[in-house]
Amino acid sequence: MATNRYWVVSLPVQNSASSLWSRLQESISKNSFDTPLYRFSTPDLRVGTLDSLLALSDDLVKSNNFIEGVSHKIRRQIEELERVSGVESGGLTVNGVPVDSYLTRFVWDEAKYPTMSPLREIVDNIHVQVARIEDDLKVRVAEYNNVRSQLNAINRKQSGSLAVRDLSNLVKxxxxxxxxxxxxxxxxxxxxxxxxxxxxxxxxxxxxxxxxxxxxxxxxxxxxxxxxxxxxxxxxxxxxxxxxxxxxxxxxHSSEAQESRKKELEKLMQDQERLKSILLQWSYNSYGEVFSSWMHFCAVRVFVESILRYGLPPSFLAALLAPSLKSEKKVRSILESLCDTTHRQCVLEIRR
Missing domain, CATH: 3.30.70.100 (Alpha-Beta Plaits)
Structure with a gap:
């Protein structure tokens, strides 16, 4: 199942998580059967103090927008490179796994993000890693676009009107x-x-x-x-x-200058193809890295928001849904029916 729009939701657990999960499955299958549903794994993270959670919560939305923006920026770069290269994409992956499969089977990477680390440290590490990738993207894209601009300038001279074009191929x-x-x-x-x-x-x-x-x-x-x-x-x-x-x-007229321009053009064309290939491969790898970081960030955000909404100790059920636009209101109604009147479900939207 391929989609580009998911919800990560958390619901307060009153009795048992397994019972709530069964009720959610049953409600979805009866009332919105076209909405795929998965468990979303969130680890036991360090809670810290309530003040630290409140302070972190204020920053999570901004950081989420930044990380999501970098993810989309790399994806758009991939789409453009595939279009100009005539490459048919086999689908984006995270560590060799299709993005949808990675998302629906998300598992926290303990080696990369130890759960005993403070939440602020985990969030800052994710932000720094993604910012480094964005900076690298800017440098690589600038290098590639510089060569493209030089080639376009030469092509304009060769194919433009006689008022501006290179005349060396027309005059003997x-x-x-x-x-x-x-x-x-x-x-x-x-x-x-x-x-x-x-x-x-x-x-x-x-x-x-x-x-x-x-x-x-x-x-x-x-x-x-x-x-x-x-x-x-x-x-x-x-x-x-x-x-x-x-x-x-x-x-x-100079045969030496004409030969020099020909060699320059050939070199620029080779450089463009080389840089395009390198940038495309880098973008594939970096998209997977950023998307993985984003999902870990979402897990932290669900954890923090759930505690601030439902209290301590942490007792909530996290799930992943992929509602269609026509099913969105129905799914929200189902989620509300599974919460008591004192709680409101936490819903994070992921547009990959």
């Missing part, structure tokens, strides 16, 4: 004349102005070689023309062309 060495006295310029001409260009380019300044303009390429907006003239009037030609709405692009 034989298109350019460069000598002691002559120079070939490249003019970007609006498509609707091509007749104007061909009629007037020879008169934009003196010493323009007649009939020297040749169209090399055309896109949806512009056409690229060459024009050959004396080097000493090149600046005058640029000024006159600009006044007529023609753009003269700076260009110097």
């Amino acid at each position: 060495p034989e298109d350019i004349i460069t000598s002691e006295h002559l120079v070939t310029l490249l003019a970007v001409v609006p498509k609707y102005s091509q007749k104007d260009w061909l009629s007037n380019y020879e008169t934009l300044t003196t010493y323009v070689v007649p009939r020297s303009s040749k169209k090399l390429y055309e896109d949806n907006e512009y056409a690229l023309y060459t024009v050959t003239l004396f080097l000493r009037v090149a600046d005058n030609f640029r000024t006159s062309a600009r006044e007529r709405g023609f753009q003269i692009r700076d260009f110097e």
Whole structure:
């Protein structure tokens, strides 16, 4: 059963936990049979003082929002990376176990979070671990996005309009004349102005070689023309062309520079694939770690809230439910019917 919305609830135990569990199972099966129900294991944690519990309770909601936010942030990063990579996800896991299975069979990790530690220490440790992962995520995503931005900039130059794109793939060495006295310029001409260009380019300044303009390429907006003239009037030609709405692009044909740009592009593409693969694998692992931390945090929160609601000694039943939207009111009614008038059930929502 795969879902992304769960409730962790606690109910006060009046007589025995097994009897309450049976009543809950029976009520759910009769009145909301489409709602999966599981026991949620909470360990015997150190209670401390009532003041410490009240102080901790004030911080639990903020910390929960932070940890949940990091979990969702990593999940969204995974979804984006899988989309751009064309990878079909086999499902997120925690220590190799599908997330739903881990959640419905949650067991407290005593080695990682000793139950004899103060509650504040456990909560702070979880917060620090998740904050460290979030910081690591920011660094890795920034590194990956930096390479993507460089590639996008190159691609824009290669696929953009003639006004901005790289011209090295469009201009051949034989298109350019460069000598002691002559120079070939490249003019970007609006498509609707091509007749104007061909009629007037020879008169934009003196010493323009007649009939020297040749169209090399055309896109949806512009056409690229060459024009050959004396080097000493090149600046005058640029000024006159600009006044007529023609753009003269700076260009110097260099096979070495073209080869260098090609190698740079290949390296960036390799770096992008490498960083994307590393980030995706890291995100898979980190999502499991954050989700596990979040579930331990929820167990602490249920424990603290239950004691503050139901009193000492700890005597409550924790359960995990996955109600559909249409069953939510019915499930809340069932939970309320199992509590006496002096208590209100504790409900924590988990959207994984």
